[in-house]
Every structure is written in structure tokens, then in C-alpha cells.
Amino acid sequence: MEQPPAPEAPMSPIEALRRICFLLERGRESSYRVDAFRKASDAITLITDDELTERVKAGTLKQIKGIGDSSAAIIGQAARGEMPTYLAETEKKHGGPLTTDGAELYAALRGDLHSHSNWSDGGSPIEEMVLAAVQLGQEWMALTDHSPRLKIANGLSRERLADQLRRVEAINASVGDSFTLLKGIEVDINLDGSLDQDEDMLAQLDVVTASIHSKLRQPAFEMTPRMLAAVRHPRTNVLAHCTGRLVTGGRGTRPPSAFDAEKVFAACLENDVAVEINSRPERQDPPDELIVLARDLGCLFTIDSDAHAPGQLDMKSLGCARAEQHGIWAERIVTTWPVDDVLAWAGR
Ligand SMILES: [Zn+2]
Ligand SMILES: [Zn+2]
Numbered sequence: 001m002e003q004p005p006a007p008e009a010p011m012s013p014i015e016a017l018r019r020i021c022f023l024l025e026r027g028r029e030s031s032y033r034v035d036a037f038r039k040a041s042d043a044i045t046l047i048t049d050d051e052l053t054e055r056v057k058a059g060t061l062k063q064i065k066g067i068g069d070s071s072a073a074i075i076g077q078a079a080r081g082e083m084p085t086y087l088a089e090t091e092k093k094h095g096g097p098l099t100t101d102g103a104e105l106y107a108a109l110r111g112d113l114h115s116h117s118n119w120s121d122g123g124s125p126i127e128e129m130v131l132a133a134v135q136l137g138q139e140w141m142a143l144t145d146h147s148p149r150l151k152i153a154n155g156l157s158r159e160r161l162a163d164q165l166r167r168v169e170a171i172n173a174s175v176g177d178s179f180t181l182l183k184g185i186e187v188d189i190n191l192d193g194s195l196d197q198d199e200d201m202l203a204q205l206d207v208v209t210a211s212i213h214s215k216l217r218q219p220a221f222e223m224t225p226r227m228l229a230a231v232r233h234p235r236t237n238v239l240a241h242c243t244g245r246l247v248t249g250g251r252g253t254r255p256p257s258a259f260d261a262e263k264v265f266a267a268c269l270e271n272d273v274a275v276e277i278n279s280r281p282e283r284q285d286p287p288d289e290l291i292v293l294a295r296d297l298g299c300l301f302t303i304d305s306d307a308h309a310p311g312q313l314d315m316k317s318l319g320c321a322r323a324e325q326h327g328i329w330a331e332r333i334v335t336t337w338p339v340d341d342v343l344a345w346a347g348r
Contacts, residue, residue, distance in 0.1 A: 001109040001316065002137040003097050010081035013052070016074055017041040020090050022132060025311025027094035028249075028281070031123060034309070038124075040071030052079060102320030105303070108330040109316055110338060111140040113238050114186060114209050114276065114304035119164055120145035121153035122308040126164075126181070130171060132310030134179050140339040141313075142184035143168060144209045147196040149188050153213075158201050161185070165204060180339045182206040186240060188213055193229025195236070202235040207346045209276070209304075211240035216257050223259040231267040237346045238302050238334075239268055241278040241285040249282030256287060265294045272345065274300040274334045279319030280312075291326045300345075302334045 011019070017037045024034050043066035044052060055061045056079045061072040070086060077084040097103075116122035117129055126143060133141045145164065146155035156164060168183050175181070184207045188196035195202065195210060202208055210230050218226070230236055242264070243256030268275055275294045278285045283306070286294070294301070303319035305312055316335075323333065330336040334345060 001106055001314065003106075003314070003317075011078055013044055013075040013078040014041050016078040016084050016087050017071070020074065020084075020087050021309075022311040023090045023094040025123075025309040026098070026314065027090075027311075029094075031309075034123070034311075036068065037071060037074075039066040040068070040075065043067055044075060056080065098315065098317045099321045102317060102322070102324040105320035105324055105330055105333070105336070106317045108336045109138070109303060109320065109333075111138055111142070111182075111335050111342065112305050112307070112313065112316065113142045113182075113184070113207055113274075113302045113335060113342075114144050114240055114278070114306045115141055115313070116145055116186070116306070116308045117143060119160065120150075120155055124309055126167060126171060128310050129307070129313070130175060130179065130181055132313050134175070136314055138313070139178070140180040140182060140342065142182040142207045142209065144184040144186040144207075147185060147187045149190070149196045150213055155188070155196075156185075158198050161197070161201055182339070182342075184209060186211055189226060189230040191215060191226065193226040193233075195230060195233055199235075205235075206343060206348050207237045208235045209238040209240045210236045211242075212244055212257070216244040216254065218257070220258040220260060223257055224263055227259055227264045228267050231264060231271055231273050234347075236271070236273050238274050238276050238304075239264070240276040240304065241283050241306070242275065243285050243287060243290065245285055245287065246282050247284050251282065256285075261286075261290050261293055262297070265290075265297050265299050268294070268299050269297055272300070274302045276302045276304050277319045277323055278304055278306050279315045279317075280306050281315070281318060284318075284322070288322075288326065291322065291328070295326055295328055300332055300334055301328055304335065 074084040117126040146153040148155045183205045189212045245256040246254040305316045307313045
């Protein structure tokens, strides 16, 4: 993967707005502002270039629904071939690399096994996520929206998942050979360790990323068998954010779940399930000592963004920094592999 390209004027107004959204999301700024710029971007896709030029000249952009003062200024400057001031400022604030550690691993990354769209609790259409992944130099990405029982995150019923799989096929048909969107899911691990989607639907997917979002405070004697059952499920490929901890951020903090990590990671190794290094700053999951444990047991890893917006896709650099810190080489990280190797590993 590559760091996001530095912007150069001239760029189209839509490119400028998209870049601003990317940077704001990456900098974890308020989604309210991002939404406003996305709306403005959507609004100008509906008018012709001639009308846009006319409106910039006449100063009537703001008459279009969805375009406010800031957006009008950005669109106007971009349309005149200038670098929008707002973009230059946002670039200064959020444009640099998130971290310089792990740069070699970051460059070796090809894909992502954990990402969300607005079909569940992400903020952007699948196409926007794909476009951002392509611009970052990714070769593949698994779309892993939530499963039915996670109602708070608008988890996908089997019918909606079936619809989504058709959409993924259509996107792959139009995006060309240099990028593959994998059919995936972030499937909830139920209380009894079963997976929260029908077997026949799981069988249609390229990859299955499994995680726990409920009853995180179970005692270890319940949590361990629950996780073991999920890891041993023949469809499971990735164990995501295994402790569920939150270390910072708007949702507050949460301690890691209690479970027998040695047993769970040994089962991961035995069942060819990768242990996810979740790159989200508020998760940083697994904690250091568990990364070391999984490393020493010989587990495979993934470095995933768990992105809920395009601008969060390159948070993977934070995961790379942690992997490097613990001496995990690229060969052991599934997200550095070519897509065909990933599909073969996933048993597809
Ligand atoms: Zn999750
Ligand atoms: Zn997720």
C-alpha cells in the first residue's frame, strides 16, 4: 500500500471534496462535517460541467440544496484551478503519515480482511470504499458488514446479504482485474460459539471474519469455549479484535475480555485461523502481550483497518507499527498476500 497521494491543483471539485472527506475521516474528525462535504459532492454530480462553471461565475452555487458556505468556497476554488484553502489546511493538519513506524510492512500490505459499508454501520457506499482502497494501492479488500443479530449496527439479514453479494459481483465486474472485492462478513460469535449467519450463506462467502460484540464480560470459563467453538467452525478464517477492549475514544474505555488466550490461539493455529491485529486507535486489539503469545505459538496474523469510512482504510499503518514492534514478518501476515493465495488459504 501507499500513503495517500499528495494533492496537486488543478483537481476537480469532486476530487477536492473527496480528498477532504478522506482526510477528516482519517483524522477522526466529526462525521457531521464529513457528511456535509459528501452531500455537496453528491449535489454537484447531478449538474453539468457547464452549469457548474456558470454557477461559480455567478456565485449561485449555494442555491443548490446541500451546498453551504464552506463547500461553495472549495468547489469555486477547485473549479478555477486553484488549491482550495480548506483542503490545504486539512492537508496540513491530517495529511502526514499516521505513523512512520512499520513503513516497510505498510508498503507490503495488499489487502484488508475487515471493512464496513453503509449496508451495516459504515458511513459510505461500497463503491466509495473500493475507490479509496484502489487509490491507496490496495489489490483486494474483504467487505465484512455485520451479521443479523447485531441490530444496533444494522446487521445484514440473509436476504440483504444475498443482495450485497450480487452488488459485490457487479462491482468486481466493473472495477477491472487490478482490484478484487472479496465477499465477506464480520459474523457475530453467538453465546454458544455458533456463528450468526446461516451455513448456506457462509458457504457463499470468500472469507469469514468472526468477532464478539455481546456479553464481553463473561467469565473465562464461558468465554474460552465460546471462542474455541467459533475458531473451530470450518468457515471461520479470521478472529477479529479478540479481546474487545477499548483503550481510548468517544465510546469510552473497556477492559479486555477474560479468556484462555493460549488455548484460543493454539486452536487458531490448528484450524488455520488468522489472529487479527485490529488497527483502530481506540481498539489496538490484541494487547501487546497477546500479540507476542500468538507470535510465539506460530499463528498467522491479519492487519485490518476495520474501516467504517474510506478515510479509515489507511489506519492499517497503525497496525503495521505494532506488528513491526513485535517482530512479525510480512510472510505471516495474510493481508500482505496476493488475492489468490488468500482465497486458497480461506479454502475457496
Ligand atoms: Zn467488530
Ligand atoms: Zn468491524
